[in-house]
Every structure is written in C-alpha cells, then in structure tokens.
Amino acid sequence: MNPEFLDRLVQVLGKESVITDAAEIEPWLTDWRGVYKGGAQAVVRPSNTQQVADCLRLCNEFRIPVVPRGGNTGLCGGATPDASPGNVVISLDRMNRIRSIDTIANTLVADAGCILGNLRRAAEAEGRLLPLSLAAEDSSQIGGNVATNAGGVNVVRYGMTRELVLGVEAVLPNGEVFNGLQTLRKDNTGYDLKQLFIGSEGTLGVITGVALKLLPLTRVRSVVLAAVNTPQQALELLRSLYGRCGARLQAYEYFTDECLDLVLAQVEGMHQPFEGRYGGYVLVELADTADEGALQDLLEEVIGEALESGLCEDAVVSASLSQLQALWRLREEISEAQRADGPHLKHDISLPIERIPQFIETAEATVREVAPDCRLFIFGHFGDGNLHYNVSRPEGADRGWAKEWEGRIAAAVFGEVAAYGGSISAEHGIGQLKRHEFHHHKDPMHLRLMLQIKQIFDPNSIMNPGKLL
Numbered sequence: 079m080n081p082e083f084l085d086r087l088v089q090v091l092g093k094e095s096v097i098t099d100a101a102e103i104e105p106w107l108t109d110w111r112g113v114y115k116g117g118a119q120a121v122v123r124p125s126n127t128q129q130v131a132d133c134l135r136l137c138n139e140f141r142i143p144v145v146p147r148g149g150n151t152g153l154c155g156g157a158t159p160d161a162s163p164g165n166v167v168i169s170l171d172r173m174n175r176i177r178s179i180d181t182i183a184n185t186l187v188a189d190a191g192c193i194l195g196n197l198r199r200a201a202e203a204e205g206r207l208l209p210l211s212l213a214a215e216d217s218s219q220i221g222g223n224v225a226t227n228a229g230g231v232n233v234v235r236y237g238m239t240r241e242l243v244l245g246v247e248a249v250l251p252n253g254e255v256f257n258g259l260q261t262l263r264k265d266n267t268g269y270d271l272k273q274l275f276i277g278s279e280g281t282l283g284v285i286t287g288v289a290l291k292l293l294p295l296t297r298v299r300s301v302v303l304a305a306v307n308t309p310q311q312a313l314e315l316l317r318s319l320y321g322r323c324g325a326r327l328q329a330y331e332y333f334t335d336e337c338l339d340l341v342l343a344q345v346e347g348m349h350q351p352f353e354g355r356y357g358g359y360v361l362v363e364l365a366d367t368a369d370e371g372a373l374q375d376l377l378e379e380v381i382g383e384a385l386e387s388g389l390c391e392d393a394v395v396s397a398s399l400s401q402l403q404a405l406w407r408l409r410e411e412i413s414e415a416q417r418a419d420g421p422h423l424k425h426d427i428s429l430p431i432e433r434i435p436q437f438i439e440t441a442e443a444t445v446r447e448v449a450p451d452c453r454l455f456i457f458g459h460f461g462d463g464n465l466h467y468n469v470s471r472p473e474g475a476d477r478g479w480a481k482e483w484e485g486r487i488a489a490a491v492f493g494e495v496a497a498y499g500g501s502i503s504a505e506h507g508i509g510q511l512k513r514h515e516f517h518h519h520k521d522p523m524h525l526r527l528m529l530q531i532k533q534i535f536d537p538n539s540i541m542n543p544g545k546l547l
C-alpha cells in the first residue's frame with residue numbers, strides 16, 4: 079500500500095474510478111476457476127482511453143505492478159494478480175462502447191471492455207457475423223479475447239482472433255497511446271506492430287480499442303452429433319466432411335464418452351443423445367448465408383454416406399433450433415460440469431491433426447504410468463488440432479489431489495505433446511498456469527526475442543508481472 083500513490087491516483091482519475099476498500103477489492107482477486115488468489119492495493123475502472131493512460135503513467139512513475147483485467151474468464155490465471163499487496167488491477171468493464179459498424183467495409187470498432195456476445199449481437203442486427211464464438215462469450219471482453227488470441231468453436235472456418243483483428247489501440251506502460259486502430263484491409267508499411275498486442279496477455283500494455291473484420295451472416299445452420307468408436311474415425315470423418323462441405327464447415331468438435339457422462343451427471347436438464355454409448359462423439363455444424371433446405375440435405379447426405387462407409391456408428395441430425403441448441407449444450411457444458419466436479423488439471427494442447435489418434439493412445443499410457451487411476455476428460459476443437467486434455471482425481475480421492483499431482487502430470491502430458499511436434503498452449507495462453515512449462519519448452523531464441531520486445535515496451539516491468547515471461 080502506497081498512500082502517496084493512491085492519493086495521486088484518486089486525484090487524477092476521480093473517486094468513482096478507483097476502488098481502495100479491501101472488502102470491495104476482494105472479488106477482483108480470484109480467477110474464474112477459483113484456483114488463484116492475489117492481492118492489490120486498488121482496482122481502477124477507467125471510463126476512457128485517456129484515463130487508462132493517466133493511470134499507467136502514474137503506475138510507471140511509482141513502479142506499481144499493473145494487472146489488466148477483462149471478463150476474467152481466462153483459464154490460466156492471467157488476470158489474477160500475484161500475492162503482492164501493492165498491485166493495481168485495471169478493469170476495462172466501464173469501457174463498453176461500440177464506436178462504429180460499417181456494412182460496406184464490413185468492420186466493427188469497439189472499446190476493449192465490450193462483452194464479446196454483445197458485439198456478436200450488434201453485428202447480427204446489421205446482418206453481419208462476428209465469427210469469434212466461445213462458451214464464455216457472454217462474460218469475456220473483446221480486449222481479453224485479443225490479449226489471449228482466443229480461439230473458440232469456429233476456428234476451423236474463420237481462424238483465431240488474430241485473423242479477425244484489423245486494428246488495435248493500446249496504452250503503453252509509460253502512458254503513450256499506440257494508435258493502431260485502423261480498418262484498412264491492406265497496409266504494407268513495415269512491421270505490423272499491432273500483432274504484438276495480440277496474445278500478449280497484458281504484458282506489453284493495456285488494449286483499449288479493437289477494430290475487427292465482419293463476415294456475411296450465416297443465417298442457416300445445421301448440426302449433427304455423430305457417434306464414433308475411435309478418434310481415427312473422427313479424423314476420417316473430418317477428411318470426408320471437409321471435402322464435401324468445404325467452407326460451410328463451421329465447427330468440428332469432439333468429446334469422449336467420459337465427458338458426456340460428466341455432463342449428464344453434473345448439469346441439469348441434459349439428455350442422453352443415443353440409446354447406446356460409444357467411445358466418443360463429434361459435433362459438426364454446417365452454416366450458410368441462405369437455403370436451409372439445401373444445407374440440411376447436404377448434411378443428411380454426407381452423414382448417410384459416413385454411416386454406410388463406417389466413418390461413424392450413429393448420428394442425430396438437428397431438426398429444429400431447440401434441438402440444435404440441445405446438441406451444442408452437450409459440448410459447451412463440459413467446462414461447467416468439470417467445475418462442478420472439482421479441480422481438473424487442464425492441458426489446452428495443439429497437435430498436428432493427423433497425429434491426434436496416435437497421441438491419444440500413447441499419452442494415456444504415459445499419464446497412467448504416473449497416475450494409474452486418474453480420470454481423463456478429452457474434448458475440444460478437433461478440426462483445429464486442439465484438444466483440452468484434462469485429468470482429474472481418481473474416484474474417491476479428495477479434491478486436494480489435483481494440486482499434489484499437477485507438476486508430474488503436466489510433465490507427462492507436455493512431454494508427449496513435444497514428442498508429437500505440438501504446442502503446450504493452443505488457445506488459452508500461458509498466464510501463471512503454464513509459465514514454468516513455457517520456459518521449459520519454448521525455443522530459447524524465441525524466448526530471448528520476446529524478452530527483448532518486453533524490455534522495449536515495458537522497461538520497468540510493471541505490466542502483469544509473473545505472467546507469460
């Protein structure tokens with residue numbers, strides 16, 4: 079606690095933007111999963127870019143560590159301060175204005191604190207699609223999505239957040255505003271500096287505004303849940319569907335029977351989709367701008383062929399919007415079901431797609447050598463080569479199991495990932511959760527360059543200490 083700093087902060091930003099009362103600060107000190115807990119002397123809630131700049135300038139002068147916070151749905155503890163009581167959490171929640179929507183250039187410009195779901199709905203009202211979509215979209219903020227380079231369920235068609243960003247406005251730790259909020263599709267004038275903020279996890283500055291690409295609204299959707307017995311079938315089904323449906327393939331998600339069991343047990347109102355049970359399930363969504371009948375026919379035709387040729391064992395095709403939503407819930411409720419079940423060791427990994435089946439087989443053997451009775455929950459964005467490879471305590475073990483086994487299991491999983499040429503973080507980032515593994519697995523030259531970039535942007539190391547680097 080630094081009384082002189084706090085006085086100046088309140089003087090510059092006004093009382094309504096600064097919280098210093100310990101009880102009021104408390105809710106800002108934990109992460110979504112309740113795994114991390116930190117300390118802070120103040121929470122700042124600026125209402126515009128100038129206030130962010132004033133706040134950072136002051137923090138830099140006093141060498142106060144700053145933790146940017148979006149919707150706090152991050153899964154790596156990136157928005158949770160460390161234990162030091164001197165931190166300042168800077169929340170963008172009051173910066174939630176849509177600055178413009180352009181349906182000729184097909185762009186949307188918004189404050190970084192806008193909730194992703196609100197931006198999607200605003201684009202839809204104008205007949206356009208903002209394709210970034212994830213289960214946490216009604217809590218996460220676009221600034222947080224950009225800071226983590228979020229993925230989600232439509233990456234197979236539209237790419238990660240990075241591919242949707244045209245411009246970024248950000249405040250550097252010294253209070254300077256980086257004005258890169260342009261909407262140009264083409265600009266080949268040297269290094270593309272805005273890219274550095276995408277995926278920077280709050281370590282280079284605070285993102286205050288974002289310019290995004292919009293796409294044609296896919297008004298018609300069709301979903302099938304296909305049952306498979308092996309991941310190899312899921313892989314072959316993907317090959318076949320992509321060939322037949324091309325760009326209409328909007329999502330290709332996978333989850334094992336253990337995940338389905340967990341959702342049925344932990345989430346109210348969920349129903350078993352098939353009479354029998356299978357090794358795993360693939361949720362496929364096709365979407366198009368028009369012609370619902372043609373889309374449905376295409377899906378039924380390709381799934382019929384897949385059933386005939388043994389690429390899947392059974393299938394339910396959605397016949398109505400409510401059925402479509404019910405099928406999606408089986409996949410989207412997995413994170414909530416895990417939260418209800420207790421602490422899970424999460425490994426958000428990326429692999430060369432064609433090696434996923436083999437990885438699943440050998441990784442299980444490796445993990446079971448370490449912890450024979452653990453429970454495995456494997457699901458994720460199969461179409462992008464992204465698995466959430468989650469490990470939980472054996473039946474009957476107490477909830478402290480995860481903490482005790484974390485290091486050994488992470489070493490086993492990430493060792494396998496490295497052997498397959500994969501990445502230890504596909505879409506959730508590094509935060510504080512994977513910092514150790516990141517330093518262990520990242521190419522030393524890449525790490526050195528990242529540290530040099532950090533030094534240029536943040537020479538006093540005030541931005542989000544203990545995260546990423």
Ligand SMILES: Cc1cc2nc3c(=O)[nH]c(=O)nc-3n(C[C@H](O)[C@H](O)[C@H](O)COP(=O)(O)OP(=O)(O)OC[C@H]3O[C@@H](n4cnc5c(N)ncnc54)[C@H](O)[C@@H]3O)c2cc1C
Nearest residue numbers: 148149150151152156219221222223225228229230280285
């Ligand atoms: C149920 C559930 C499902 C999820 N599904 C997915 C998924 O499918 N794909 C996926 O990629 N992620 C997913 N996530 C993770 C999470 O939603 C994303 O990482 C999201 O992008 C985080 O946004 P946020 O606003 O909540 O950021 P926060 O959690 O608040 O912050 C995340 C990081 O970004 C930094 N940050 C936040 N705002 C700013 C800013 N304005 N400027 C600079 N730095 C900032 C923080 O310091 C922190 O390091 C899921 C999470 C949950 C709870």
